[in-house]
Amino acid sequence: MPELPEVETTCRGIGRVLTGRIASGCIVRNAAMRLPVPPDLSGRVAGRRLEAVERRAKYLLLRFGDGIVIVHLGMSGSLRVVPADAPPGPHDHVDIVFGAEALRLRDPRRFGLVVWHEGEPATHPLLASLGVEPLGADFDGEWLFAATRGASTPIKLFLMNAHRVVGVGNIYASESLFRARIHPLTPAGQLGRPRCARLATTVRETLVAAIAAGGSTLRDFVGGDGRAGYFQQQYFVYGRDGESCRVCGATIRRALVGQRSTFWCPRCQRR
Structure with a gap:
């Protein structure tokens, strides 16, 4: 998608x-x-x-x-x-x-x-209940820390909840969590301020890098000018299960979380 x-x-x-x-x-x-x-x-x-x-x-x-x-x-x-x-x-x-x-x-x-x-x-009903924009001024570590208090849901699913944060789908949640060195199954409420600040920064950085690369080519997607994106060439974990981590060499793992494939490095990303 x-x-x-x-x-x-x-x-x-x-x-x-x-x-x-x-x-x-x-x-x-x-x-x-x-x-x-x-x-x-x-x-x-x-x-x-x-x-x-x-x-x-x-x-x-x-x-x-x-x-x-x-x-x-x-x-x-x-x-x-x-x-x-x-x-x-x-x-x-x-x-x-x-x-x-x-x-x-x-x-x-x-x-x-x-x-x-x-x-x-x-x-409009389609837009009325949407959450914060991850590239907007309201999204930062303090917002993420406050929003996750008491939340037991895995942080990856929290990031993908459009009523909380919009637009961070499966690919970019996985990649952002790797860059922040946070395990995707970590309960959102267990993240302290330092990790929330780091994660908010990596979400923004990952999205900005993907936009600069024209997005990722998925199935039939191309941009408005008809050209394909190439951010998939920069993936650290998404779709790389069984391959070696580009940072530490450990084997990338995959599991289903919320009916979505989730990828992480067991050495770089800790709960």
Whole structure:
């Protein structure tokens, strides 16, 4: 699933190309997404200027004046700028057209969504209960220490809880915990201030590095410019079970935690 770096990469890529452009309409080839694409979406966006492209958690927000198109890429979706007359593939479900170019959503599994919302994004039910942004000013060691008091859930699952912290999915939680030298099964409430400060820093550093690398290429993901990310070449633990740790040489281990594969180094990461 595209995580925060992949969505941020897409956000920046399409923002550079389309911000300030006026939409001429919308083509919906398949409205049966996770939520139905509004039948009047074309009329909603036609003639409106795209004022900004923003990200909230793993959602893309396309601001058209007092209305917003909210997009989620689902499990394997991508959003890219293509020539408006480029022939669509079988999984190209929605185009928002800007003259000679179009913003095209490709989603093989149709777990993504494209919806219209008027008003501030935080008032939409999809966004109302989301947690703190890990790249925002509110996320630091003190916030993490206060938020984890009394929490018995493993710290990896805490980081992946979107009601607590948004956008830190399986890959980047695993990589951040390795960089912080914290075992992923450590109960969140057992982390003291020093380890919380270190973890908040490594979460930010890992996400920033992934964004700089264009995210990770997972299945069909590519950025808004159609290029694949390459952060997977920098993984320390994710997907490397049975291989040697790049730091100490110990064998990387894997277990299921919360129904998700979890990877760690038994020597570098202690509870």
